[in-house]
Amino acid sequence: MTTTVDTRPAGARRSRRTESERRDNRAGWSMVGPLVAIVTMVIVIPILWTFILSFQDARYSDVARNGLANPFTLDNYIDTLTSSGFWESIWVTVVYTVCTTIGSIALGYIAALAMRDRFRGRGIMRAAFLLPYVAPVVATAYVWKTMLNPQYGVINAMGVEYLGWDQGIDFLGREPYALATVIVYEIWRYFPFAFIFFAAALTGLSRDVEEAALVDGATPWQKFWHVITPQMMPVIVLLTLLRMVMTFNKFDDIYLLTGGAAGTEVAAVRVYDQLTGSSDIGAASANSVILAIILAIGLGAYMKITKRMSAS
Amino acid sequence: MTMISFQTTLFRVLKWVFLALLALTVIFPFYYMVVMSFVPIQDLLREPLTLVPEIQQLTVETYRQVVAPESEGGFGFARFMRNSAVVATAATLLTMVLAIPASYAMTRMRFAGSKKIGALFIAVYMFPQIIIAVPVFVGFQILGLGTSLVGLTIAYIALTVPVSVHMLRSYLRGIPESIDEAAMIDGATRWQIMRKITVPLAMPTIISTALYSFMIAWNEFLFALLFLSAKPELWTVSLGLTRLADGQEVSRTILMAGSVLITAPIILLYGLVERWLTEGLTAGAEKG
Structure with a gap:
């Protein structure tokens, strides 16, 4: 044929x-x-629709009645950009994003390095380390809330009993503890994500270079800093990107732990409050669009810096 | 030389201290959740430091109360779990039916616009939930899908599809195309090849991807909160537990029992596919 x-x-x-x-x-x-x-x-139509809604003075009933035919205006943007609550929420979001991204990646990296050599029980331990990441956020958030409760939470009970605290600390209801606590929670919940990426990358690493470095008399620290870490850079760059995007618009963790109180009102929680509290769809949309733009600028800058660093 | 042996010893000690502390931090909240769900609330309030309760202290009364329907003075958790199971299963099946053929086509067929579609999926992967939440919520209200499990299922596809396509594609890329070509010479169509050859070969990845989708849908909170708040009979586990927590009269032990009930199925599923799941998620990480 x-x-x-x-x-x-x-x-x-x-x-x-x-x-x-x-x-x-x-x-x-x-x-x-x-x-x-x-x-x-x-996904695509909702994104375009958000953009259109952000230019309209629309409450829920207006959208239900007129669809896209509401008059166009810039008020949503002017109101959003001139309100002090908005800039404060952006600042909180940036602090939250940067701290949890760095924290979860660093912790995941150290954990992967510590578990690089085989030992008895490593498989079980590795599986257990992923629990915070796979468990439902609602469940883990409530356990944390219970543990941190000022009256009967075990952490405060321990603090009073063994560390000589006068009374329990309201970890989730008082500034500046609240923001620090949600950051710690977020690192706890997402270090496993970084951990599995680093574990996979370390498995694929050839040990030849490290052995050569040992023969040349490198200390373990030098080996870690000059041999292993440079080879992990692509993973670090990728994880930073993923975690930044995911955390910047994170809603559920903070909503469940503090509801946005005590200096933890991140941008996503603010959008939610605009949407349900005052059902101001136009303002919520404008807020989302500005968030997306800030995120895009941040990502662009990040990619430019990493490109320049890898070039030099 | 002494520097090397000093550091080697130091790091070895630090490593075990670190791993022990980390394991404690990771596991303790889950242990606490289980223990607190079995002790009576008075004991927790009186003795918050009791971490290993006596056997005769334990009670399953909390669980009975959580699971029982409201008509019997319970909190209706059995119903929340049924709703979540239905939504998560439906969303997973739909995702798989859509994502498997699409991933197959994207990895080994060149058709008009195939490159653009690949780029679209990377862009979609980057788009955060809160930005699409506003119009999806409003749009579904207008379509009459706003307060329904059907609407919620469709919305969940938006969350499960990008990561499923990512996992499936990175696996299918590794199956040699020569198999497909041989089958095509024998006269098989692309759909037949996918069903009879590729799907069986990729079964482990398909199962772990499906279970990951199931976990995302089961754990999801924001869309459930936006869509279903007004209708208690449709609440999913996440929403049901939050609403329990908002009620002043609900005790902490009840909340912990609810948390155990929604976490247990996920941990069971995760235990089944742990290895495949981590491999699927990190596919391509070694290459950067």
């Missing part, structure tokens, strides 16, 4: 190839089409 195909003139062969291309085209779209349609419906 194939020999007869090969002896056909060049033109016939080309049409045969385009026919198979056309077939792949049709099969390809039948395979990705439904997914693209759903993603368009639940």
Whole structure:
């Protein structure tokens, strides 16, 4: 069969190839089409719609009645950018994002290094380390709240009993403890994510260079700092990017722990309050768009810096 | 030389101290959650430092109360769990039906716009939930899907699809295309190849991806809060537990029992697929 195909003139062969291309085209779209349609419906259109709504003075009833036909205005942006609560929430969000990103990556990295060499029970320990990440956020948030309760929480009971505190500390209800506590919680919850990435990357690392460094008389610290860490840079860069994006708009953790009180009102919680509290959809949308822009600028700057650093 | 041996010893000691402390920090909250769910509330309030209660102290009364429906003076957790199971299962099945063919096509077929679709999925992966929450909430209200489990299921696809496509694609990329080509010479269509050859080969990854999607949907909180707050009979586990916590008269031990009930299925599923799951999530990390 194939020999007869090969002896056909060049033109016939080309049409045969385009026919198979056309077939792949049709099969390809039948395979990705439904997914693209759903993603368009639940992600792409909502994003575009947020953008339009942010230019309209729209409450929920206006949108239900008029759809997109509400008059256009810049008021939402002016109101958002001139309110002091907005800038404060951005500042809190930035502090929260930077601290938890650095904290969870550092902790995950140290944990992966500490568990690099095989030891008895390593498999179980590795599986256990992922628990904070896979467990439902609602459950872990309430356990933390119970443990940190000023009256009967075990942490405060220990502090009073063994550390000589006068009374329990309201970890989630008082500044500046509240912000520090949600940051610690977030690091606890997301270090496993960094941990599994580092563990996978360390497994793939060739030990030849390290052994050569040992022969040359490098100390363990030098080995860690000059041999292993540079090879981990791509993972660190990727994780920083992922964690920054995910944390910047994080809602549930803070909402569940403090509800945004005591200096922990991050941007996402603020958007939620605008949406449900005052059902001011226009303001919530403008707030979301500005957040997306700030995040995009932050990511752009981050990528530029890492590119320059890897070039030099 | 002494520097080397000094550091080696120091790091070895520090390593075990660190691992012990970290293990304690990770496991203690879960231990505390389980213990507190079995002690009577008076004991917790009187003796907050009791971490290893006596056997005769323990009670399962809390669980009975949590699970029982409201009509019997309980908190209706059995219903929350059923709702969550339905939504999470439906969202997972839909995600898989959509994501498997799409991932197959994206890894090994060149069709008009295939590159753009790859880029679209990376962009979508970066888009945070809170930004799409506003219009999805409003839009579904208008369509009449706002306060329903169907609407919630569709919204969950937005959360599970990007990461599922990512995991499936990175695995399918590793299956040699020569298998597909051989089958095509035998006259099989792309759909047949996918169903009969690729899906069986990729089964471990498909299962772990499906279970990861299930976990995302089961654990989800924001959409449930936006969509279902007004209708207690539709509450999922996350929302149900939050509403319990908001009630003043609900004791902490009840909350802990509820937390155990919503965490246990996830930990069971996770135990089944732990290894596959970590491999799927970190695929491509070694390459950077």
